[in-house]
């Protein structure tokens with residue numbers, strides 16, 4: 153993204169930006185993606201959502217580079233853009249390209265089965281501004297040209313727009329021969345099949361998108377469709393830098409070839425371990441810059457690791473279906489070794505425990521007052537609450553660590569006991585005042601509170617189920633902890649509650665959950681969120697494989713519990729800090745032994761586990777620092793030294 157793009161992006165209307173997913177691609181990832189897709193100087197290249205033409209400009213530069221090498225040829229560039237202002241900007245920026253101001257997903261372009269047409273004549277350039285910017289229908293206009301179906305390369309950063317913002321009519325449109333997309337799919341998912349349909353056989357598509365579809369349920373149809381009907385060439389992700397300034401999401405480059413899957417050509421899953429600017433520094437002469445991206449593209453095609461900078465995992469096409477792809481990019485080989493070797497002793501957590509949400513209050517400011525201030529209501533209505541695992545520093549929940557209370561008013565129970573409504577009693581003046589104030593602020597109208605009232609309860613009446621024996625955070629960052637809750641403190645819905653099934657010891661299950669083996673496995677069962685966060689929902693946790701506590705002998709179980717107790721009595725540090733602790737290593741060794749490693753192997757493997765996790769977390773940290781730095785730079789705030 154050059155200064156012109158930065159200025160245009162800065163000036164965009166935020167509503168439209170979100171609706172159309174307007175984020176522009178930076179030059180470094182663009183050049184890498186284009187080097188993998190545009191392979192000869194005569195290539196016809198299409199960007200189906202071209203914005204201000206950033207990718208088309210890079211493609212033009214690449215064509216000139218290839219022309220230099222081959223000494224002949226002239227490709228052609230076509231861009232489509234729904235926003236007339238951006239379409240005009242693209243035309244001014246890449247004058248030789250054909251820029252069409254239209255909606256790529258519309259039938260009008262011939263994309264979804266309309267009449268085929270000639271390729272736009274080279275050199276023709278036209279901005280066709282038609283219709284209102286945000287169209288509700290998919291009306292076909294006679295003015296839009298149909299697109300040819302023999303592009304050599306399609307490169308794009310298709311809009312990623314959360315499903316809630318997508319026009320419902322658009323969601324119902326099913327592109328022919330495409331994946332059966334669920335209504336939860338991000339908008340970019342709708343660009344893949346119409347784009348691939350416009351490629352000639354053997355042509356390549358490169359899309360840079362949010363990486364969410366690699367792991368999310370809605371991405372499964374797209375992943376399976378791509379692997380069963382195309383050749384997946386490469387997936388590239390940076391483990392250390394964010395490729396977009398504004399969109400706080402991890403991004404991935406996918407390269408797909410319009411050919412049937414080829415069992416002899418594995419897909420390359422590439423993790424970049426250093427910023428692209430380290431591999432191709434700014435200020436290099438253009439020829440040298442493009443030559444470096446060319447070499448990088450060839451290394452990826454050949455499946456060659458480039459030292460510590462670029463880690464390539466080669467995955468046969470047959471092994472790609474029915475699984476999530478994020479772990480193939482992000483997780484070390486050790487994860488796959490544990491999954492394979494421990495397979496007979498790993499079970500989904502739901503086989504040995506139940507998983508429930510914590511209490512959803514509907515308004516934490518009303519229901520969860522801080523404990524270090526004067527209680528706003530009578531003490532008897534308050535109980536210490538586990539609000540977030542951030543406040544815990546040990547593996548055992550104790551009252552002294554808890555920073556918030558929860559307001560527990562069980563009107564029904566008081567009535568059942570033959571007493572009047574708790575809130576109307578004379579000695580509940582504080583509670584009454586608190587409730588009245590909350591109502592003045594509209595708390596009773598919030599969806600969860602209003603739903604309680606509709607169900608015949610008072611809006612402020614929480615009836616928590618018994619508290620969970622072991623707690624699990626939904627969001628994970630630098631620490632791995634699943635504390636036990638022996639005093640049964642109530643738990644907020646930032647957390648999941650785990651109860652072992654009958655016959656299974658809480659401390660044994662806690663030992664397994666707190667081991668670094670589980671810390672590694674959880675990364676394959678959650679979703680990678682912004683800035684190094686991992687999100688695990690109840691469904692992810694239920695399906696997460698863990699060492700089966702039922703498969704462990706009494707002696708091994710005793711040793712595991714003792715190892716857990718040793719760790720539980722001290723403060724828990726970040727995962728990299730914990731990796732250096734002997735007691736932690738002892739717990740991990742025992743879990744690996746129980747999974748089938750000999751004690752000698754387990755010793756070595758526990759060491760390997762520590763270094764893998766240290767690397768994984770160091771990468772997450774760098775990624776986060778980079779994203780924060782970019783945000784600060786944009787808002788003019790200096791980063792701390």
Ligand SMILES: C[S@@+](CC[C@H](N)C(=O)[O-])C[C@H]1O[C@@H](n2cnc3c(N)ncnc32)[C@H](O)[C@@H]1O
Nearest residue numbers: 172175176177201202203206234255256309311
């Ligand atoms: C993420 S931006 C990428 C722009 C450009 N390709 C780049 O990489 O800098 C996506 C662009 O798609 C445009 N867009 C959104 N929906 C579209 C549609 N249905 N058809 C064509 N363009 C669309 C947006 O206005 C936005 O400019």
